[in-house]
Amino acid sequence: MERTLAILKPDCTSRKLSGKVIDKIENAGFKIIAMRLVKLTDETAGKFYAVHRERPFYGELVEFMTSANVIPIALEKDNAVADFRKLIGATNPAEAEAGTIRKEFAESIQNNTVHGSDSVENAKIEIGFFFSGRELV
Numbered sequence: 001m002e003r004t005l006a007i008l009k010p011d012c013t014s015r016k017l018s019g020k021v022i023d024k025i026e027n028a029g030f031k032i033i034a035m036r037l038v039k040l041t042d043e044t045a046g047k048f049y050a051v052h053r054e055r056p057f058y059g060e061l062v063e064f065m066t067s068a069n070v071i072p073i074a075l076e077k078d079n080a081v082a083d084f085r086k087l088i089g090a091t092n093p094a095e096a097e098a099g100t101i102r103k104e105f106a107e108s109i110q111n112n113t114v115h116g117s118d119s120v121e122n123a124k125i126e127i128g129f130f131f132s133g134r135e136l137v
């Protein structure tokens, strides 16, 4: 079994779409192994997206991620990382395949509803960012 980290982003929680998105995640065969409701700060959002520090949209991204509550969810499934990236679709919803979460719900390339880890190594780091070992069932 592999693990990945999802985050339901502010555009998802503020539009009250969390239940619908979680339904899609569970229907796709993912098991929720930990979940929290969190309000990120400039510091925690900046740290989470530190790899994007040099990108022109970094400031806007931190502002967006701190604009409402987010819901980090640790997920488990065979091939979880790749399968979850497939389920969420391309970063830009205009390029996301039909049936993906971002195609159905995302508002823009930034307000794209859900985060998914991009590698098994990053999934471990990102799960550790939000959850301690004893919180993972």
Ligand code: GDP
Binding pocket: 052, 057, 060, 061, 090, 091, 109, 110, 111, 112, 115, 116, 118
């Ligand atoms: P992801 O792995 O599909 O989430 O995409 P990236 O790692 O490339 O980018 C991280 C997040 O930054 C995305 O999910 C978006 O929320 C945001 N983002 C990516 N590209 C852009 C952009 O060109 N402009 C803005 N404003 N935000 C972006």
